[in-house]
Amino acid sequence: xxxxxxxxxxxxxxxxxxxxxxxxxxxxxxxxxxxxxxxxxxxxxxxxxxxxxxxxxxxxxxxxxxxxxxxxxxxxxxxxxxxxxxxxxxxxxxxxxxxxxxxxxxxxxxxxxxxxxxxxxxxxxxxxxxxxxxxxxxxxxxxxxxxxxxxxxxxxxxxxxxxxxxxxxxxxxxxxxxxxxxxxxxxxxxxxxxxxxxxxxxxxxxxxxxxxxxxxxxxxxxxxxxxxxxxxxxxxxxxxxxxxxxxxxxxxxxxxxxxxxxxxxxxxxxxxxxxxxxxxxxxxxxxxxxxxxxxxxxxxxxxxxxxxxxxxxxxxxxxxxxxxxxxxxxxxxxxxxxxxxxxxxxxxxxxxxxxxxxxxxxxxxxxxxxxxxxxxxxxxxxxxxxxxxxxxxxxxxxxxxxxxxxxxxxxxxxxxxxxxxxxxxxxxxxxxxxxxxxxxxxxxxxxxxxxxxxxxxxxxxxxxxxxxxxxxxxxxxxxxxxxxxxxxxxxxxxxxxxxxxxxxxxxxxxxxxxxxxxxxxxxxxxxxxxxxxxxxxxxxxxxxxxxxxxxxxxxxxxxxxxxxxxxxxxxxxxxxxxxxxxxxxxxxxxxxxxxxxxxxxxxxx
Amino acid sequence: xxxxxxxxxxxxxxxxxxxxxxxxxxxxxxxxxxxxxxxxxxxxxxxxxxxxxxxxxxxxxxxxxxxxxxxxxxxxxxxxxxxxxxxxxxxxxxxxxxxxxxxxxxxxxxxxxxxxxxxxxxxxxxxxxxxxxxxxxxxxxxxxxxxxxxxxxxxxxxxxxxxxxxxxxxxxxxxxxxxxxxxxxxxxxxxxxxxxxxxxxxxxxxxxxxxxxxx
Numbered sequence: 001x002x003x004x005x006x007x008x009x010x011x012x013x014x015x016x017x018x019x020x021x022x023x024x025x026x027x028x029x030x031x032x033x034x035x036x037x038x039x040x041x042x043x044x045x046x047x048x049x050x051x052x053x054x055x056x057x058x059x060x061x062x063x064x065x066x067x068x069x070x071x072x073x074x075x076x077x078x079x080x081x082x083x084x085x086x087x088x089x090x091x092x093x094x095x096x097x098x099x100x101x102x103x104x105x106x107x108x109x110x111x112x113x114x115x116x117x118x119x120x121x122x123x124x125x126x127x128x129x130x131x132x133x134x135x136x137x138x139x140x141x142x143x144x145x146x147x148x149x150x151x152x153x154x155x156x157x158x159x160x161x162x163x164x165x166x167x168x169x170x171x172x173x174x175x176x177x178x179x180x181x182x183x184x185x186x187x188x189x190x191x192x193x194x195x196x197x198x199x200x201x202x203x204x205x206x207x208x209x210x211x212x213x214x215x216x217x218x219x220x221x222x223x224x225x226x227x228x229x230x231x232x233x234x235x236x237x238x239x240x241x242x243x244x245x246x247x248x249x250x251x252x253x254x255x256x257x258x259x260x261x262x263x264x265x266x267x268x269x270x271x272x273x274x275x276x277x278x279x280x281x282x283x284x285x286x287x288x289x290x291x292x293x294x295x296x297x298x299x300x301x302x303x304x305x306x307x308x309x310x311x312x313x314x315x316x317x318x319x320x321x322x323x324x325x326x327x328x329x330x331x332x333x334x335x336x337x338x339x340x341x342x343x344x345x346x347x348x349x350x351x352x353x354x355x356x357x358x359x360x361x362x363x364x365x366x367x368x369x370x371x372x373x374x375x376x377x378x379x380x381x382x383x384x385x386x387x388x389x390x391x392x393x394x395x396x397x398x399x400x401x402x403x404x405x406x407x408x409x410x411x412x413x414x415x416x417x418x419x420x421x422x423x424x425x426x427x428x429x430x431x432x433x434x435x436x437x438x439x440x441x442x443x444x445x446x447x448x449x450x451x452x453x454x455x456x457x458x459x460x461x462x463x464x465x466x467x468x469x470x471x472x473x474x475x476x477x478x479x480x481x482x483x484x485x486x487x488x489x490x491x492x493x494x495x496x497x498x499x500x501x502x503x504x505x506x507x508x509x510x511x512x513x514x515x516x517x518x519x520x521x522x523x524x525x526x527x528x529x530x531x532x533x534x535x536x537x538x539x540x541x542x543x544x545x546x547x548x549x550x551x552x553x554x555x556x557x558x559x560x561x562x563x564x565x566x567x568x569x570x571x572x573x574x575x576x577x578x579x580x581x582x583x584x585x586x587x588x589x590x591x592x593x594x595x596x597x598x599x600x601x602x603x604x605x
Numbered sequence: 606x607x608x609x610x611x612x613x614x615x616x617x618x619x620x621x622x623x624x625x626x627x628x629x630x631x632x633x634x635x636x637x638x639x640x641x642x643x644x645x646x647x648x649x650x651x652x653x654x655x656x657x658x659x660x661x662x663x664x665x666x667x668x669x670x671x672x673x674x675x676x677x678x679x680x681x682x683x684x685x686x687x688x689x690x691x692x693x694x695x696x697x698x699x700x701x702x703x704x705x706x707x708x709x710x711x712x713x714x715x716x717x718x719x720x721x722x723x724x725x726x727x728x729x730x731x732x733x734x735x736x737x738x739x740x741x742x743x744x745x746x747x748x749x750x751x752x753x754x755x756x757x758x759x760x761x762x763x764x765x766x767x768x769x770x771x772x773x774x775x776x777x778x779x780x781x782x783x784x785x786x787x788x789x790x791x792x793x794x795x796x797x798x799x800x801x802x803x804x805x806x807x808x809x810x811x812x813x814x815x816x817x818x819x820x
Binding site: 046050051054055056057138139141142143145146148149150152153157158161198199201339 | 633637640644647654656657658763764767771777
């Protein structure tokens, strides 16, 4: 809210400080007492209003924009009444036995009254000078801190939190009224209230004071009888990928994906409410449109368990969103000039104001904003690609991943395909590391998960080798990937050259027989083929039932040895050896396919 | 410049309550002394229905938690003793270097003493019931009452802090920086039988240069 230009000189500066103090204190009080619907604050951005008194509160309530502060004189106090509204039933005709109409009338009780005012003292000599107003400013910073803390200690805070948590089901509402005078309270009300006055701050020719009158005990209002949040049925619930990884997620837009992920743990399903009607300075009681209320602040998960059973207060949500924000670096300056108010521009010579008020200059790697990786995706590369850090891994020659030809050339260099797949999967993992990513990526992730988990089911020993085998077979399944087919590519540790080549040859022959047919099948058929491959994959353990009877004992022993060798740290030489193996596999596949074709031709004739 | 000292009300706590109580008190004090740009962060205590405010400074939280852990360790090593934690704010004054010393002098301008009486771990009830089959924990009511009393006392301590912070403002020195807690501070731990603690206190009193003492 822009304030009009102030008078020049000392008086203008003090008036600006005082008006900003009023705004700030009103902001603090309303934020801590009245749940309001506000547009989400622009994360990390520091407004000029936040710089006043060095207290970042975020967006001001819309109601404050309409308060005509500039029309007020300095002498008028600001009285903020916090009113508890409850429905009370009473019978209209108690003496009429025929009709006993009961109507509900809201009972309004002032539970807190805050008074912020400038008390002019004529006898006081006017205090002038830069040092004085800076001192006043410093003291007002501390005073606002105290007000902020005090608001959380008073009994009304509990009511505020309850209303924030339970919304319409708490049986009461909290409203406010801002006036330049306080309506007289009943004697009974005054007796039940306690007074606390903060120590006034010496101002130009008077003092700035804040006081509060509050009800000591709110137990009479029976605020604890709140109905818990009604059970809401989420019609488009799709579950969590953590609990149901095999489930395919619908390919939706990014926003829908976002909303789905929040609905699994969030409490709200209603859209944000529209703009609230403005409140005037001297108007009467203003009510929140409860039917339009929602929970804009519950978008962020609760920070901690709370006895109030709430999701998050507006301040917490704001803070959580901006917790890891770092302000620009501090510029060292003389002591008293650092703490100076950010006055608005005026012709009068005003003290130098800092355009940037620093916050942190230290880097905390542990608190830097980090995207939460998808656990499955994050886990899989580590499990499946232990040598991802090996730079030679990526140096293997890549092959075309999307080869639709039905010949063995598409099976060339599985390692190359694996490297492509791994790169793709890594990229996909990085991109889709939060539940808020686009829908298509979710679908890809589901496929990736399904591929990974199906391989896990079939492999009875080290998941790495089993998965690698799976991924090598999956790489031939072109039905999976017009998308980037994020099957996790593993680094296969070839046992021996001979054994590995035999194994691969066998696998490739099986796959080559399958590949022409599976390409034409639907996605389900591809999954079935995958399962088939997994079932026929040679096991890693001796007791595995999927062990191919054709393999020799030496092959098996070599495989076990390979499994043990798999866990050894790998070097470049290992990579080169593996490259050789792959090349041998390629040659073998080529020769086998050629032989197959020749034999086929012969049979036809 | 005088050193303002605030002795907070003594609290009777159990071991598992120390962390929350100390965090609440320390951060409330530090929030009032962080005069730079802060994003207040509301924290709900888990054991009590109290909400306090933090500065939102990660480094501050880390240092505070570190000291609290030290306090807890000390309290475990010295049971049945009143333990005290002192939060001091000071100014750094460079002394004129001499042949022998080139030290930096600390002028303490505010000290907060948090006194905790840590109760010893109570042994579990033996469970000997005479005739009743239903096992009733006789200590539950006592614990509930004690917890409620502690919550009220903690709330009183927080009010005490707010009152002190508002009453005493003139002694606050110029703000040296706007990062986190604006003033250099230190947190020291001691127990009632610690003789070194008394010496430390005496040293600080000399360092503050209270004119009434020197004259």
